[in-house]
Amino acid sequence: MRAVEIHEPGRPPTVVERDAPEAVPGETLIKVTAAPVTPLDLLCAGGTSYFGRPRTPYVPGVQGVGTVGGEPVWFATSAGMAPGDGSMAEVARVPEADAVRLPAGVDPVVIAALGLSAIAAHMALTWRGELVAGEQVLVLGAGGVVGQAAVQLARVAGARRVIAGARSAAALDRAERAGADAVVALDTEDVAELAARFAAVADGPVDLVLDPLFGVPAAAAARTLRPGGRLVNLGSSAGETCPIDSATLRGRSLRLLGYTNNELTPERRAASLVLIAEQAMLGTLSVAHESMPLRDAGKAWRRQREGTATGRIVLIP
Known part of the structure; x- marks a missing residue:
């Protein structure tokens, strides 16, 4: 072979x-x-x-x-x-x-493209992030495969508004085509400036941040969270460390959570994958x-x- x-x-x-x-x-x-x-x-x-x-x-x-x-x-x-x-x-x-x-009739190329990245997006939002219907979600790195899937899967889970942050014009375009309600360019290292951009397009405080970037974008996103809000980190492509200030973390009693697919049982991973395949077949996920x-x-x-x-x-x- x-x-x-x-x-x-x-x-x-x-x-x-x-x-x-x-x-x-x-x-x-x-x-x-x-x-x-x-x-x-x-x-x-x-x-x-x-x-x-x-x-x-x-x-x-x-x-x-x-x-x-x-x-x-x-x-x-x-x-x-x-x-x-x-x-x-x-x-x-x-x-x-x-x-x-998998369900009969799935497109193998579409499912292969989604795969573990979509599983990570889905489980970080729902299992780790405890997303419930009616919440506002901010997805960082929304032009990548995880981010694109997260924008769409947040909507499937009932999010009322999905904000997307991405670092290039092409990535912003992909996030917009994925269905984000608003997109924000992550082209500055100024935490306050970036937080202001998020706030300008948000409908009030954010409930949940999905973060495959860490670094400055995560620090800015944390400032948009409501008291008791959650930030789920599943990557560090923008930096291995993050300048989240203590006042933001303590003052709002934020929950910073880590996520890895390695924590999933085969059964939980399979259930997520089947849902992803079903949504792909419905045309709501790609x-x-x-x-x-x-x-x-x-x-x-x-x-x-x-x-x-x-x-x-x-x-x-």
């Missing part, structure tokens, strides 16, 4: 011919139809992540969509985080618990994405790493 292989951490993968995996008890063989190239794949393959240097060669791909007996499934893998292969191949072998049956053939995996990898892709790149075996 054709597969993508990482031979040396930090270098782009190559496409090779290798033996297909064989079935073993407790695992299932999946005919892969779509495998996204995600930031986590690049992080793991870089060799410097907190997971350690991966054992090479290995097939990358921490998630994918395929079929088992003709039925569609989404699946997760630990490729790059632990020994073993991932989704970027014609056939993948995964533990049965990591394969989730993110910017493009597809490329598996043979162009090296090019796709470089484009995703360099930030020149128009959205999440999904490889088609």
Whole structure:
């Protein structure tokens, strides 16, 4: 079968011919139809992540969509985080618990593009952030895949108003197309200025902030929260530290919460994924994405790493 292989951490993968995996008890063989190239794949393959240097060669791909007996499934893998292969191949072998049956008729490319990013957005909003109908939500980094999904999923959960913050013109456009009620440019390092921008478009205090950025944007967003408001952090692409002032934190009794998909049980993750697939089929959930053939995996990898892709790149075996 054709597969993508990482031979040396930090270098782009190559496409090779290798033996297909064989079935073993407790695992299932999946005919892969779509495998996204995600930031986590690049992080793991870089060799410097907190997971350690991966054992090479290995097939990358921490998630994918395929079929088992003709039925569609989404699946997760630990490729790059632990020994073993991932989704970027014609056939993948995964533990049965990591394969989730999907509704018939789903678009595998759309589901692959959403995947773990949409799960993170959904669970950070609802399970960790305890979003309830009628609340006002501020989504930072709303031009990314997590952010785009969060804007739409907040609406699905009943948010009355969704404000989006993004750092580039293209990202602001994606957030607006995702359905944000208002968009705010995150093009300043002035916390007070940024907080004023948020306040200008908000309908009163914000109830919940979803934050994949941290840094200055998170500090500014915290100032918009009502007393007892929540900020859920699930990333640090704007900074590993954040200048939230003590007066804001104490004076409003704010709740600052961390989130990671690693805390989810397989059952909770599966339930979230099924909801995401259902919303995608209804046309209420999608993110910017493009597809490329598996043979162009090296090019796709470089484009995703360099930030020149128009959205999440999904490889088609």
